[in-house]
Amino acid sequence: MDKRFEGKVIVITGGAGGIGRAAAVRFASEGARLVLVDLAAAVLEESLAQVERAGGEAVTVVADVTRLGEVERYAAAAVERFGGIDGFFNNAGILGAVSPLVDYPEEAFDRVLAVNVKAVWLGLKVVGPAIMARGGGAIVNIASVAGLRGSPNLAGYVASKHAVVGLTRVAAREFIARGVRVNAVCPAPIETSMVEGLESGLNPDDPALMRARMSANIPMGRYGRPEEVAALVAFLMSAEASYVNGAAYTIDGGALA
Numbered sequence: 001m002d003k004r005f006e007g008k009v010i011v012i013t014g015g016a017g018g019i020g021r022a023a024a025v026r027f028a029s030e031g032a033r034l035v036l037v038d039l040a041a042a043v044l045e046e047s048l049a050q051v052e053r054a055g056g057e058a059v060t061v062v063a064d065v066t067r068l069g070e071v072e073r074y075a076a077a078a079v080e081r082f083g084g085i086d087g088f089f090n091n092a093g094i095l096g097a098v099s100p101l102v103d104y105p106e107e108a109f110d111r112v113l114a115v116n117v118k119a120v121w122l123g124l125k126v127v128g129p130a131i132m133a134r135g136g137g138a139i140v141n142i143a144s145v146a147g148l149r150g151s152p153n154l155a156g157y158v159a160s161k162h163a164v165v166g167l168t169r170v171a172a173r174e175f176i177a178r179g180v181r182v183n184a185v186c187p188a189p190i191e192t193s194m195v196e197g198l199e200s201g202l203n204p205d206d207p208a209l210m211r212a213r214m215s216a217n218i219p220m221g222r223y224g225r226p227e228e229v230a231a232l233v234a235f236l237m238s239a240e241a242s243y244v245n246g247a248a249y250t251i252d253g254g255a256l257a
Helices: 018-029 041-052 067-080 106-133 155-177 193-202 208-217 227-238
Strands: 009-013 033-039 057-062 087-090 137-142 180-188 250-252
Touching: 009 018, 009 067, 009 106, 009 227, 018 033, 018 041, 018 087, 018 227, 033 041, 033 067, 041 057, 041 106, 057 067, 067 227, 087 106, 087 227, 106 155, 106 180, 137 155, 137 227, 155 180, 155 250, 180 227, 193 208, 227 250
Parallel strands: 009 033, 009 087, 033 057, 087 137, 137 180, 180 250
Antiparallel strands: none
């Protein structure tokens, strides 16, 4: 595989999860040095092991991405260990409750907005200037097809992902003068534990039936794989995407076509 990220330092939040881990392995295989951030310490170490098996070098930081001090701490760890930051996959996120809008729990709504929106904003706020100080680079935020349409029973998640697309567009316009491109990826269902939770939430008695129904709404007839999302993230982070800024790329098997 081409070493498009040789000598580059990339921070990944949500580094313990399916998409975050796949992205970490992809970047490692292309020469990047990584800072992997998550609250799940034990699972984060499994991501580190996979990165090392791919020939990469990484440091892990256990942090709550919804708190400014913790975001500053993971950014500082990147600078201390590797000298700076060149790229940022702003990937941490949660599904939240699966419930009709009028029954959606307030505490669940607050938590989803904290992790999926506030943490993305804090990451842009702190890591963006660090990349500028390095002379420029790229940021990819994790959104969703749910950020481009409505999805019943997912009020918090849908609201949060629409907000991520909006933050992406604001940052893209503000940061580009300092050499930092900002884009978002918008996956449809991907083979992750989050989507398993969605299936169970929508149909507790028969999650497999819900999987079949959701797959049937995708022209390609299947869920995506984390590695497929990682490939798109790597492209958007690379010099090959040098004129791509402020975009919200769907990766959905044609679901929104």
